[in-house]
Amino acid sequence: xxxxxxxxxxxxxxxxxxxxxxxxxxxxxxxxxxxxxxxxxxxxxxxxxxxxxxxxxxxxxxxxxxxxxxxxxxxxxxxxxxxxxxxxxxxxxxxxxxxxxxxxxxxxxxxxxxxxxxxxxxxxxxxxxxxxxxxxxxxxxxxxxxxxxxxxxxxxxxxxxxxxxxxxxxxxxxxxxxxxxxxxxxxxxxxxxxxxxxxxxxxxxxxxxxxxxxxxxxxxxxxxxxxxxxxxxxxxxxxxxxxxxxxxxxxxxxxxxxxxxxxxxxxxxxxxxxxxxxxxxxxxxxxxxxxxxxxxxxxxxxxxxxxxxxxxxxxxxxxxxxxxxxxxxxxxxxxxxxxxxxxxxxxxxxxxxxxxxx
Amino acid sequence: xxxxxxxxxxxxxxxxxxxxxxxxxxxxxxxxxxxxxxxxxxxxxxxxxxxxxxxxxxxxxxxxxxxxxxxxxxxxxxxxxxxxxxxxxxxxxxxxxxxxxxxxxxxxxxxxxxxxxxxxxxxxxxxxxxxxxxxxx
Numbered sequence: 001x002x003x004x005x006x007x008x009x010x011x012x013x014x015x016x017x018x019x020x021x022x023x024x025x026x027x028x029x030x031x032x033x034x035x036x037x038x039x040x041x042x043x044x045x046x047x048x049x050x051x052x053x054x055x056x057x058x059x060x061x062x063x064x065x066x067x068x069x070x071x072x073x074x075x076x077x078x079x080x081x082x083x084x085x086x087x088x089x090x091x092x093x094x095x096x097x098x099x100x101x102x103x104x105x106x107x108x109x110x111x112x113x114x115x116x117x118x119x120x121x122x123x124x125x126x127x128x129x130x131x132x133x134x135x136x137x138x139x140x141x142x143x144x145x146x147x148x149x150x151x152x153x154x155x156x157x158x159x160x161x162x163x164x165x166x167x168x169x170x171x172x173x174x175x176x177x178x179x180x181x182x183x184x185x186x187x188x189x190x191x192x193x194x195x196x197x198x199x200x201x202x203x204x205x206x207x208x209x210x211x212x213x214x215x216x217x218x219x220x221x222x223x224x225x226x227x228x229x230x231x232x233x234x235x236x237x238x239x240x241x242x243x244x245x246x247x248x249x250x251x252x253x254x255x256x257x258x259x260x261x262x263x264x265x266x267x268x269x270x271x272x273x274x275x276x277x278x279x280x281x282x283x284x285x286x287x288x289x290x291x292x293x294x295x296x297x298x299x300x301x302x303x304x305x306x307x308x309x310x311x312x313x314x315x316x317x318x319x320x321x322x323x324x325x326x327x328x329x330x331x332x333x334x335x336x337x338x339x340x341x342x343x344x345x346x347x348x349x350x351x352x353x354x355x356x357x358x
Numbered sequence: 359x360x361x362x363x364x365x366x367x368x369x370x371x372x373x374x375x376x377x378x379x380x381x382x383x384x385x386x387x388x389x390x391x392x393x394x395x396x397x398x399x400x401x402x403x404x405x406x407x408x409x410x411x412x413x414x415x416x417x418x419x420x421x422x423x424x425x426x427x428x429x430x431x432x433x434x435x436x437x438x439x440x441x442x443x444x445x446x447x448x449x450x451x452x453x454x455x456x457x458x459x460x461x462x463x464x465x466x467x468x469x470x471x472x473x474x475x476x477x478x479x480x481x482x483x484x485x486x487x488x489x490x491x492x493x494x495x
Contacts, residue, residue, distance in 0.1 A: 051419060059418050061461060176411060178427035223427050271424065274431035280488055281428075295431065298457065299443040353495070 039314065040143050043076060043110070045069045045307045046086030046248035047268030049119060050101040058100055061301055062091070065269030068324065069307040070107050076309065081142065083110045086248030086266050087117025087153070087213035092171050095128055102132050113140070117213040117248065118153040118185065118224075123171040125160070126151070137191055139198050145207045145315060148198065152187050152212035152227050152247075159183040177223045177273075184221060185214040186228040195236055207242040207315025215247045217256060217263055220276035220284040225250050237261055242315040252304075253321060255331050256287035257339035263287075264310075264319045264331060264340060272296040272304025291345040293329065294354035300325045399479065406480025409473055416462020422477075425461070429484035436494040447493075451478060 048066040051059040073083060085105065090097035098120065105112060114133035116126055126136050136151040154160075155174075160183075164170040173181055187195075202208065210216065216233050219225035227233070237243045243261040251273035254265035275292050276284035296304030302324035311318040316333035317340070323329065327344075334341040345351055409415055410422045410429065426432055437450035444452070451474050455466035467474040 049424075053418050057418075059420055061420075176423060178423065273425070273427065278430045279428045280485065298425075298461070301460075 049270035051091035093123030122174040155183040184228040255340040406476035416464030418463040
């Protein structure tokens with residue numbers, strides 16, 4: 001019953017090859033659901049890591065990833081209702097990076113909702129980012145769905161304040177993913193209170209979609225694929241019947257189901273990351289549901305990167321990964337199994353070598 | 359026989375004795391030896407980690423660690439292997455140089471550059487215990 005026209009994927013591949021071709025299909029999405037008011041799509045771009053070199057120079061590779069996502073998103077037909085940027089627009093949170101990233105994003109023809117990433121935050125604790133993009137956490141309603149944006153990359157006050165000689169040093173320490181001197185992400189008491197209050201006004205049958213930068217589940221502490229107070233956030237969300245959490249940070253395909261909460265990750269436009277099990281010396285909890293994405297080939301600069309189109313079908317997330325150098329991936333909510341499922345690689349036997357070799 | 363000649367003969371005798379008794383002990387490492395060698399190795403591993411996270415290794419500020427936390431997805435245990443894009447079988451240091459030249463937009467290192475040794479020491483240390491699979495993709 002969940003019939004989404006796969007030609008959209010073919011179209012996007014063509015669009016990538018043609019770079020802004022003029023022939024656009026009229027109908028890319030076909031949804032057949034009774035509660036059509038809850039069916040709509042939005043695009044998700046994340047983890048651009050715009051990196052300043054000096055003067056007017058930026059790392060070309062990361063620039064290209066974001067520019068391409070923006071250009072392709074503008075080609076979508078029908079138009080998505082809005083775009084979300086999932087955090088880490090900058091690499092080291094400075095003005096040149098945030099300004100340059102904001103300028104690239106300004107080419108989007110849609111309303112954009114921004115999520116805070118640690119690379120945007122730890123230089124000035126989000127001050128300049130707020131000037132450009134607005135509050136660090138907020139909620140909004142759209143076509144019967146309640147959307148919540150959290151700043152999930154906060155950490156212990158002792159780590160953030162009075163610990164590092166300079167703000168630049170603090171940023172560098174948090175920017176290094178595998179830094180033993182780093183600190184786990186968290187939503188924090190203030191936002192938990194706000195979230196509780198925000199949710200208290202929402203009916204239990206209203207679909208809830210939460211955007212955060214870090215996974216609101218614990219996967220691998222060593223690389224901060226982790227939110228320290230994830231259980232507390234989950235507890236506030238579990239009383240709702242349909243909850244989806246969409247997160248960035250991990251630069252790879254992930255999904256999971258915990259109770260009523262579906263989890264979906266989004267890709268980076270900048271570079272892909274290895275899966276936690278590829279590091280042999282630390283405990284990790286990669287959800288068993290996940291069919292890994294292909295191991296990226298570094299000779300193809302955009303391999304393992306991309307952006308995604310999300311169809312909100314009766315309040316559940318159907319995630320279409322539009323990957324620049326790979327076959328796309330579709331992870332859709334399976335209504336009988338009550339969990340997200342990869343539609344192309346459901347069984348181990350159907351996987352291809354780069355999905356299993358690290 | 360002069361005094362000096364006597365001294366030389368005695369020294370020669372002493373060396374002979376050392377050589378004779380020493381040969382039976384040549385492969386008996388002491389704990390102190392092992393610790394010293396491990397310390398030497400780890401000091402190079404640590405230099406490698408410092409280079410791995412150094413935004414100055416290339417020319418554009420990008421560091422190895424950005425894409426390879428804990429040197430993951432470098433799989434040094436699969437080298438030497440055929441690299442399709444290079445058209446030949448290459449040892450891992452050639453791939454390190456490929457990364458320095460391309461994503462890092464920098465200058466390649468000589469094969470025996472101590473920095474290259476350190477980078478390989480760090481990578482392989484992070485993959486310790488993983489079985490060797492040369493040639494594997």
